[in-house]
Amino acid sequence: MSALSLSRVSIAFGRRAALSDVSLDIEPGQFIGVLGPNGAGKSTLMRAALGLIRPDRGTIRVLGRPATRGNAGVGYVPQTRSATAGLRLRGWSFVASASHGHRWGLPILGPVARQEVQWALDTVGANALAQRTVGELSGGERQRLLIAQALLGRPRLLLLDEPLISLDPHHQRSVVDLVKRIQRESGITVLFSAHELNPLLGAVDQVLYLGRGQAALGRVEDVITGSVLSRLYGSRIDVVRLDGRIFVMSANVDVERQAHGHDA
Amino acid sequence: MATMLDYDFMRHAFIAAGVVALLAGTVGYFLVMRGQTFAGHALSHVGFTGATGAALLGLTPLGGMICVALLGGVAMGLMGDRLQNSDVAIGSVLALALGLGMLFLHFFTSYATQVTALLFGNVLGVGTGTLWVLAAMGVVCLVLLTFIARPLTFASLQPELAEAKGVSPRLISVLFLGIVALATAECIQIVGVLLVFTLMVGPGATAQRITNRLGCGVALSAGLALAEAWLGVALAYRTDWPTSFWISALSVGTYAAAVLAKECSELNSPHFTI
Numbered sequence: 001m002s003a004l005s006l007s008r009v010s011i012a013f014g015r016r017a018a019l020s021d022v023s024l025d026i027e028p029g030q031f032i033g034v035l036g037p038n039g040a041g042k043s044t045l046m047r048a049a050l051g052l053i054r055p056d057r058g059t060i061r062v063l064g065r066p067a068t069r070g071n072a073g074v075g076y077v078p079q080t081r082s083a084t085a086g087l088r089l090r091g092w093s094f095v096a097s098a099s100h101g102h103r104w105g106l107p108i109l110g111p112v113a114r115q116e117v118q119w120a121l122d123t124v125g126a127n128a129l130a131q132r133t134v135g136e137l138s139g140g141e142r143q144r145l146l147i148a149q150a151l152l153g154r155p156r157l158l159l160l161d162e163p164l165i166s167l168d169p170h171h172q173r174s175v176v177d178l179v180k181r182i183q184r185e186s187g188i189t190v191l192f193s194a195h196e197l198n199p200l201l202g203a204v205d206q207v208l209y210l211g212r213g214q215a216a217l218g219r220v221e222d223v224i225t226g227s228v229l230s231r232l233y234g235s236r237i238d239v240v241r242l243d244g245r246i247f248v249m250s251a252n253v254d255v256e257r258q259a260h261g262h263d264a
Numbered sequence: 265m266a267t268m269l270d271y272d273f274m275r276h277a278f279i280a281a282g283v284v285a286l287l288a289g290t291v292g293y294f295l296v297m298r299g300q301t302f303a304g305h306a307l308s309h310v311g312f313t314g315a316t317g318a319a320l321l322g323l324t325p326l327g328g329m330i331c332v333a334l335l336g337g338v339a340m341g342l343m344g345d346r347l348q349n350s351d352v353a354i355g356s357v358l359a360l361a362l363g364l365g366m367l368f369l370h371f372f373t374s375y376a377t378q379v380t381a382l383l384f385g386n387v388l389g390v391g392t393g394t395l396w397v398l399a400a401m402g403v404v405c406l407v408l409l410t411f412i413a414r415p416l417t418f419a420s421l422q423p424e425l426a427e428a429k430g431v432s433p434r435l436i437s438v439l440f441l442g443i444v445a446l447a448t449a450e451c452i453q454i455v456g457v458l459l460v461f462t463l464m465v466g467p468g469a470t471a472q473r474i475t476n477r478l479g480c481g482v483a484l485s486a487g488l489a490l491a492e493a494w495l496g497v498a499l500a501y502r503t504d505w506p507t508s509f510w511i512s513a514l515s516v517g518t519y520a521a522a523v524l525a526k527e528c529s530e531l532n533s534p535h536f537t538i
Contacts, residue, residue: 050428051428052424052427052428069427069428069429069430070428070429070430072429074428076424076425076428077425078422078424078425084421086299087297087421088472088473088476089297089421089472089476089477089478089481090476090477092477093476093477093478094421097417097418097421097422097478098418098421098422098425098426098429100414101414101415101417101418101419101422101426101429101431102414102415102418102426102429102430102431103414103415104411104412104414104415105410105411105413105414106410106413106414107413107414107417107418107478108479131476132476133476134476149422149425150425
């Protein structure tokens, strides 16, 4: 059974196609780096897997079932973090809000649910953040809490939408290491989207590269090549390998870095 | 010697202020957490239009205020992010509402005192009938808030994750802003349209400065609102100054004290010593 499978999926916003006729199968237990230029459909793919966007055509299956909202087997770290910026609530309360948060009634947790929150905090090494105010934490610390929140309910598929944005290289490293450790220890499937491939190089089993509505899934050495990326970008792309790092260049400009700077 | 509780109007004032403060403090905590305080302010102005419009039609101002504010709250919730993130849109609605209220008053000239009561509250003039309406509405709002508290917290802190997990942010938003509208209409009875902030926002904001725990924060917010409202009524009796002045002074004073205390403790913490 695939962790995530797309069969001839097309999703368009107005006349712009985010995904057009994409089919792919992601085997369970893998760390997948999801890459591609801005607007290539990285967020769209994740939101569709969560059932937040319905594909115009084709079918999406998640853990063997059609993609629908409320799938307890899927964890999600969304890209928008504006809500946490000025939040005057402690880390514990923030993480705990996601524990069976869809049920009606008061947000009071029983002993089992409290243990689960504690387990999630321990797993991401955020025990020390539980009593601190979320709005006063650094970006990397907040990212740990968001990952802890996504782990509640012990998902078998974890979707992380650009968790490295606005983190310095040191914190980027620690977030990638953390997610890799969780993926290895619990054997879950991870989809981790990023602007740049290099921070993910030691962690990914495969990459899913999106561009112009198309997708390429495979090992780094098979996908990050001039011919595959030239097709996805629709222009000539050169791949330069240097000192264990990989640079994706278009007319001598590093396109991944450029995309990153453009976003910031 | 007669104490203030010997008077019917004072007993009514304490009961009304108590009911409204408990509701406003509880709802206000979530309003501050969701960053929707400005929406609450706009709803009070919409309520003002409802009250003056009802008076013009010969209906009770309280009924008009409740209905129109509730409609406004539900409409705001349905419009969702488009409106909630737009200060200009809310500000325009707010201005138009106050302008319309002014127009209705222009045609309805019999009671000038009623305008002052609406704008600045009249807790000392609460009759038995109004008291029952306030109590019933307060109970309904608190029961509904208890019912939605869990998904409301989730959707407020993590809207996208909540939606992915099956919460409907729009439904929650409509229900919550409906509750806010009713709480606002209640507050208008005590502190008036222009000072709704003092009971709806002040205690919630203060509580979030003092504690970062959710349950403690809600309880503290309700407790602060109750203390400020009752102390305000008592001080108004002693000094013969308006109740609304005292409540607003206590509300802002408590918030300022909480902010100052926090700043001082941070300056003294080893974190900041050289």
